[in-house]
Amino acid sequence: MSERQPSGARPRGAQKPQRRASGGGRAWLRHHRAMMSDSALRLVKRPIATLLTMLAIAIALILPAGLWLALDSARLLDAELDESATLTVYFAADVGESRAMDLAAEVGEQPGVAGTRLVTAAEGLADFQQTLGVDDALAQLETNPLPASVVVTPDVTAPAAVQALSQRLQAFDGVDEVRLDLAWLDRLQQLAALGQRVALALALLFGLGVLLVVGNTIRLAVESRRQEIEVVTLIGATHAFVRRPFLYSGAWYGLGGGALSLIILALGGNWLASPVAALAESYGAHFALPSLGIGNSAFLLLFSTILGWLGAWLAVGRHLADIKPR
Template identity: 70%
Template sequence: MSRRPAAPPRGARTQRTRSSSQLRAWLRHHRAMSADSARRLLRHPIASLLTMLAIAIALVLPAALWLALDSARLLDAELDASATLTAYLESAVDAGEAGRIDEAIAAQPGVAATRLITAAEGMAEFQQALGLDDALARLEDNPLPASIVITPDEPSPEAVRSLAGELEAMAGIDEVRLDLAWLERLRQLAELGQRVALALAVLFGLGVLLVVGNTIRLAVESRRQEIEVVMLIGATHAFVRRPFLYSGAWYGLGGGLLAWGLLALGNQWLAAPVRALAASYGANFSMPHLGLIGSATLLICSILLGWLGAWIAVSRHLSEVRPR
């Protein structure tokens, strides 16, 4: 004869039922407070929109600088890819020996490609660049040496300098030239821009906290009597704080969406002249976009800043509220 499984104790069933009821009540209260705080913002659309616009302006400036730095990093990568060295051969090197030196350099580790420019080809390019065909044609001897243009595998300044030192030690090479000063200056400016963007993000983030905190402080003061009543009947600080936290999150979400819209409009406004300017220099460049990850980061940061500003303001004022 089989036995029925023992039923759980009555106290355990009661505890589980109580915990489930408390969780459902907690979720219902969160939904109610979220909807109520949204309705309160919609009752005063102008004031709410101005607060969200102030948050959006505070978010747009560091985000726009971040996009500018991102485009600078893309440009830096393109410049790195175009980094080359020029090895000038000794004047006594003939065409056959120059070809052998070119093959030896191409076989070196760290060299992606080479291009041999003979003395005659170098003079032709020089004449074409300066437009001095008649004057240079009167020269009895060609003073320009043969040269080899080298494209390195690794375009970083350290790797290029190391490769230049190895090439200068090869027989038949008189000098190896590389101009990395402008590239290093560009990278230093990019690093400076990153620090400036970080400083602006912190400062404007504090500005968002102040804007939301001041708005929530006024909301707390306008509902002071209501807060005193619910605290008098036993409401906890978390219960009282919850609707204001949702208000701060709604402010942050609205400010983030407005900031995203302003960035998109600014991108469209500047896209055509930037493309035209890049085309005049023979480059193909377009304005960078936030993308999915950037947009999500912007919205999450704005919501968190709104929530944190509300939490600071409500916590500070709840400590001063005493039920009478």
């Protein structure tokens, strides 16, 4: 009379373990399928409430996703910068054309230099005239005020290494000045690092927001199905069985919210596209707003689905403990 295992003296229920062993997996799958469609149906039956919850989730997802997109576009920018990060070595005014060519060749042999392009004083003046359109003013000058220069493309990209190269070139006899605008590049990189952290913090914060939104919605759902939960618990439902429909609801909310956020991001991108293009045009640049792409969109959907599921899991776990059959 006192065995511990329920399998021992199962009276007429003795046929049960066998049935569970043979059809257990199939029954489990069947219940999963049933709950998946049942929970979806419940959401569809209350479209406004469902949409509002999904919208709240979508808004919580849009901010970090949007910031991530902005950072992504910044990364696109600095990829372009890498190619154009050059040093300009200005020679002293008294360096003649042949001496300038010798110096340029010498600079080209330095370690860390990938390529050089000599800009003679005359070429420099022509460039200057072309870009600024100040023909008249320059025509008044008797002598060319510009020194010859050489544009150096370094084969290193680390700001510190480029800095060191610039100092070595500065020490050359006949070199007046080495122009290297790394400070803003540095700042941009720091800004990007900061942005990444902010995006991460926002993602965590708003992820928590999604958990709370789903958790609260599921809490209400649990409350409204309290009698049903009590009854099925009384007649032998496991916690997993009771939890299942709510977990699917949470996952649906997450998936719907994620899809909605993708739609809103796409619409917003469309809306911003033409002013951004016009702005870029005015800087003579081609710049299009980045989009998430298939991989990242799929990731966002997966992430929001998991968040919804997790929010439901937390809420149900907490509230099932409160529900004790009378």
